Amino acid sequence: MANWHRMAYSNISDSALGNCTARVLLRRGFGAMIVATVLVLSAVPSAFSQEDKFKGIVTQGVERVRIAVADFKPTSADPNTAPLQTTFNQVLFSDLQNAGIFDVVSKSFNPLDQPSNPQDVKIDAWGNPPTNAAMLAFGNLGLSGGQLAVFGWLYDVKNTVAPQVLGKQYREDPTQDNARLIAHRFADEIIFRLGGGLPGIAESKIVFVSNRSGTKEIWEMDYDGNGEHPITRLDSVSLSPRISPDGSRIAFVELGKRSVNLRMYSIDLNRLVTFPAIGGTTISPAWSPDGLHLAFSSSRTGDPEIYVSNPSGGELKRITEAHGPDVSPVWNPKTGAQIDWVRGRSGLPQIYTMESDGTNPQRMTDTGYAVSPSWSPNGQWLVFAWSRKYGPGIPGGQDIYIMDVASKQWSQLTHDSGTNDFPSWSPDGRHIVFQSNRNGTTQIWTMLADGTLQHPLTHTGQNSQPNWSWK
Numbered sequence: 001m002a003n004w005h006r007m008a009y010s011n012i013s014d015s016a017l018g019n020c021t022a023r024v025l026l027r028r029g030f031g032a033m034i035v036a037t038v039l040v041l042s043a044v045p046s047a048f049s050q051e052d053k054f055k056g057i058v059t060q061g062v063e064r065v066r067i068a069v070a071d072f073k074p075t076s077a078d079p080n081t082a083p084l085q086t087t088f089n090q091v092l093f094s095d096l097q098n099a100g101i102f103d104v105v106s107k108s109f110n111p112l113d114q115p116s117n118p119q120d121v122k123i124d125a126w127g128n129p130p131t132n133a134a135m136l137a138f139g140n141l142g143l144s145g146g147q148l149a150v151f152g153w154l155y156d157v158k159n160t161v162a163p164q165v166l167g168k169q170y171r172e173d174p175t176q177d178n179a180r181l182i183a184h185r186f187a188d189e190i191i192f193r194l195g196g197g198l199p200g201i202a203e204s205k206i207v208f209v210s211n212r213s214g215t216k217e218i219w220e221m222d223y224d225g226n227g228e229h230p231i232t233r234l235d236s237v238s239l240s241p242r243i244s245p246d247g248s249r250i251a252f253v254e255l256g257k258r259s260v261n262l263r264m265y266s267i268d269l270n271r272l273v274t275f276p277a278i279g280g281t282t283i284s285p286a287w288s289p290d291g292l293h294l295a296f297s298s299s300r301t302g303d304p305e306i307y308v309s310n311p312s313g314g315e316l317k318r319i320t321e322a323h324g325p326d327v328s329p330v331w332n333p334k335t336g337a338q339i340d341w342v343r344g345r346s347g348l349p350q351i352y353t354m355e356s357d358g359t360n361p362q363r364m365t366d367t368g369y370a371v372s373p374s375w376s377p378n379g380q381w382l383v384f385a386w387s388r389k390y391g392p393g394i395p396g397g398q399d400i401y402i403m404d405v406a407s408k409q410w411s412q413l414t415h416d417s418g419t420n421d422f423p424s425w426s427p428d429g430r431h432i433v434f435q436s437n438r439n440g441t442t443q444i445w446t447m448l449a450d451g452t453l454q455h456p457l458t459h460t461g462q463n464s465q466p467n468w469s470w471k
Helices: 051-059 081-098 123-127 176-194
Strands: 065-069 102-104 135-144 147-156 164-172 205-210 217-222 237-243 249-255 260-266 271-273 282-287 294-298 305-309 326-331 338-343 350-355 369-375 381-387 399-404 410-412 420-425 431-436 443-448 463-468
Touching: 065 081, 065 176, 081 102, 081 135, 081 176, 135 176, 147 176, 164 176, 205 237, 217 237, 237 282, 237 463, 249 282, 260 282, 294 326, 305 326, 326 369, 338 369, 350 369, 381 420, 399 420, 431 463, 443 463
Parallel strands: 065 102, 065 135, 282 326, 369 420, 420 463
Antiparallel strands: 135 147, 147 164, 205 217, 205 463, 237 249, 249 260, 260 271, 282 294, 294 305, 326 338, 338 350, 369 381, 381 399, 399 410, 420 431, 431 443
16 A cells, blocks of 8 residues: 655655655655555546536636737837837737637738728728638837837727727837737737636736756746746755735745745745744645635644644644645635645545535545646636556556536546646636646646647746746
8 A cells, every 4th residue: 555654756866855864755746645556446437528518618608709910010110119019919919819718810811901000990801701800909019209109909890880899008118028018918908808807817927846947946937938037046946836816925845955844935025034934844835815824734743734824824723634644735716715635545645625624524536646636716626637547557647637626527638648737727717737748858838728729838947836826
């Protein structure tokens, strides 16, 4: 049987463990356990029979809109305008294409005469074949008064009487970053108007672990993989970053030479802030949706158990008490009233749910090797990593699955060789980010919540354990 009291960090050498003689290790950076066993549980729950229910996760009740995106035209002859224009046009098109709620018209179908102002729009040319769009995004940009000025419009080209849906103006310093920022903001305005009132995610952030600087540090990037930069520079091993709901702090785990503890980084102050040593091996932090509590696992009394504290580490309360390790808590972001977590009591890790005070524990998975739960923003869905066929010589990799929390029925989202792990929801509930080594190195990938449009966001070094910001 599996020995759940021996857990291992992935890719950490013995020297990095220092004098941690207990060798309490977690594979996959605290979310899952290495289990030395050939036991395979035979009973598996049936796959969800109504696939349309899962496919509807992305649109969330809104009708997919066919939208055309005209290249924004320059309004100034300044040679610095052209590269800003190129960046803006590329980012705007990509944001709308990745939104999951549009059928974006290929630019090859756009009319040759593309508008830069409302008076230039020939509605019939955009609303009829071959473009056959329902909506049109267009505008202009240029340098004015030392700033980048962008004017953007969204037209309903099926409405010949009052076609304008949106008109926006932006001004920022003329940099590539700001050209991207303005494109993100305009895309989010369009997504909000046409996507059922859900805010867009183009300005959201993803934190993750990267070894590209030589040690495992916490990094941050834009939702589309651009703007990668390090957050920590501790020259140790930093793991399991979790962004606070207000985006001001990152809780994470530092593997020191003699201890494994939670650390707290203030994004506002750009430095570490005090967080007490809980004792034992303390791992897998998770924020409550109101930002007033942290849940985490600690072995301070022996077995790893789930604890809850305030954001400063005080008011500590233990909420699980059972033989075997309890790790990887995650709050229901809709209500804050439930916590899902991973328990090893049965041998192989399984996902459980309980009330946030620790009462009413219930098992969610009943076979294989299930780890790394992440709850959707609306509290309806759970994604997690699952090896349903587990054991030496048993075919089948570790993939990302989605489960309806109420019915416990599931569907498989990834079907690739290798290991897929650490899924995390976008704030709009339409996208999922995760780690995968399907191409030979561990990288951060993204997909729509129905498993489509899978593509990598990182390409350099080894990158893992992503966590999407709350907004």
